[in-house]
Amino acid sequence: MTAVDDGSRAGRGRGHGAPSMADVARLAGVSPQTVSRVANNRTNVEDATRERVLSAMRALGYQPNSAARALATGRFGTIGVISFTLSRYGNVRTLDGIATAARAAGFSINLVGITAPTHQEFRDAFTRLSTQAVDGVVIIESEVLDMRTLRLPPGVPVVLSDGYGGHSYPVVDSDQAAGARLATEHLLDLGHPTVWHVAGPQDSNSARHRHASWRRTLERAGRQVPRVLFGDWTAGSGHLIGGYLAGRPEVSAVFAANDQMALGVIRALHEAGRAVPGDVSVVGFDDMPESAYFWPGLTSIRQDFDRNGQLCVDILLEQIRTRAEAPGETHLVPVELVVRGSSGPWHGRPGRGTLPESS
Template structure:
């Protein structure tokens, strides 16, 4: 079914630009403009780009209602997230937005500043009335809200490893990352590894904490007291001060790079040299980590790929009209070894 807007049929010359106006500027037929507007695949790449440039030049907006009638889609993906300022969430959102645009979808973002029951319900209700084809949720803690009702019939994909809900999930392999960091420090000759964990209610922090503990236990090493931070450099600095005062601490794995940065600051203040006196590893591999002093060994997460896989799963559900199984799709991680880790001084 080919959709032509009213302007194409009437040949209007004034007011909002029509499909016919776009066709004349791009040097193509109105049917070709319709195919591009409806995100059909049977348009050559250079022609599609010429049509899109003409749309932008004229300020043309496709008829959303007509496109939905023709394709059964609105061409929009709803995106829900909180903690918008965090490095991981922003990179994941960027991955979702880029993949959605490449698949022919726009993004409708519903940010939640505080994941209260009222805020979460309001975000879902807003998206449910704004003609979205599917929803990507970044951080599954928003799904822990009691009595949460998702818009009926709309597929949902979650960018998180939390398994307490009935939707497909995409997440970095949190456990493998913590294992890699802990095994790296043990392999350097450290007797054990201390851990600055994330908040106890964070699913990512729980996975990393459990994998750190399990790695030490499998190696037959002592498991030190876990220290809980809140993802901030300030909490890492506070807990790093405690660790710096203990001469038996020679290796520390922080659950994210921000807390590792705070711990690095505290160790320097206490005169504990990194890595000569204390080796330090983080998690996330944010761009600044390679420029800490010393550069930080860290677990690299491909947040952009997480976002892309979320969109791939959602688009496949829309294409097949078949719900995706509620399973975890792990995205591999990689340990970036830098100058903040080394053998203990006694060796």
Template sequence: MADVAAMAGVSSQTVSRVANNRDNVDEATREKVLAAMQVLGYRPNTAARALVTGRFGALGVVSFDVGAHGNARTLAAIADAAREADFSINFMGVRAQTEAAVRKAFRHLMLQSVDGIVLVESQILDTPSLHLPPTMPIVVADGETGHRYPNVDFDQAHGARSAVTHLLELGHRTVWHVAGPHDSFAARRRAESWHRTLTAARAPVPPVSYGDWTAASGYRIGQQLAGRPEVTAVFAANDQMALGVMLALHQAGRRVPADVSVVGFDDVAEAAYFVPPLTTIQQDFEVVGRHCVTLLLDQIDGRTAGPRSLAVEPVLIVRESTAPPPPGTA
């Protein structure tokens, strides 16, 4: 630090302020210090900086299926919000939802000196024996916490209810459901809400079909549904499975939406360009990312007031894949 200060012609305190990204340094001086740091290969000592600021400047994220659209978007949103707060992100992908795997991921991140950790869509939290480090600030995104940890989630029940209600209000007698995998918190919540909404409307409740979030699984289930003339409305738990359903219906000669209406969930970027454009449930992942980081920083800074649980309400986006049922089928 003394070498950087000498080269830049400033005090060591000014170098410290630049290293800690403080605002009370004019831009010309900041540029001189940064240039001297680059020439000398200076890197701030994160442990020493943490003693001064109380922060390491990094947040950890643990996720079990980063390939899933929702998890990937949530991770990107958390990273964006963290960057705005001058934090970096350390990511740990975990394949198995076991207590040992989760504890190992937390140990790894703590060795990397993170200030707090976001756990994304974890079913392992349903295990009462799982105890995460009590001194580590933790926020759960899109998962059941049992009120043990602050959490941010989409109102999955509201989203599914909006999809089913939309189809019933169009005049469909009932709505068939293509659910996500059994071990997904989001899929379970959507399926439960689908069932409750039909029951409350006194509509028949068809058997549920389970996919794995992929278009291929939606296509496989869609082939089965296409052969049932009583199927006039389908709610798929994500847009990729809805795409597979629509292809299967098309190949079977059943038109969307003239013969069968289809609703998805997520509003992926391509949903508006499906044939026909897909009616779906839109989720604002950027809002979830901001809330996760805010709740984490509240814990890091010792602010415990305010809500420990936040629900972001999804929005129904009506496009061209839904319409009233064919005459004589309602």
């Protein structure tokens, strides 16, 4: 095997320019071929030897040359990521999971953000990544974009996170429907006659799945389906909607499509003198670390964003390794109901208040 080197083979050592592969080999007490295997993330190196080589690389400040590595392996060691909105908690956590999994596999990430989810902006972002030598692309598609009508250049593996692949691309997503069902059933099991829903934006895949599952759960239980109220994922929109809900005496249970809107709802209920959960129970979705410190602690649906990111990278790397397209299957990551103090039994009587407005 030919060693991949990014410096001249003579006169390069500490104090004489960039360190070479030979310098690393001398310090680690191994052959240049072994350093090449470690630099190219080969598996045929013992763990102790790999760690010795990596320590030598760190000590010398050695950086493998990506172009030379690509010639030796056929890979660039970079995963491209396209995300439509980085200000949202779920997108940031998914990106963190992807970055962690990529780093563990010896890959870096190249991120391109998009503000408007249009086909043209998406094609431009994909083209930019393609020209920057990435091995594959993960698309964090929180907005509704019909991938069936979007023709991507062939040859670059693609995985979607939180989207719809239209049977063309593999999709990794939290089990949004199961989460909404767990939240709604939890409140019904506590005796509440029905559950109101503060939904996310109508152009969000996640919000649409949660909304539809909430409705199905109520219908299967034979309960009245209240008019759905749409927010924009922010605590401010939850607070505004919460003020409306606080003024309706028949409201005893609220499922918010994310924790931030749930926080706004709880604040509005407190301001109106309605106790949580004494008068109104509230359940969120995401289980942000801060949710345990709401007052009261927020019952929420926990998403495993680390697992989501890991699965995206695993599927992408399998395509890169085999040079074969993955089937357009949807891989659902399980979610979990975390019960805290914001949800409790219904203390009302049948017929209390008026019937909710149907949606």
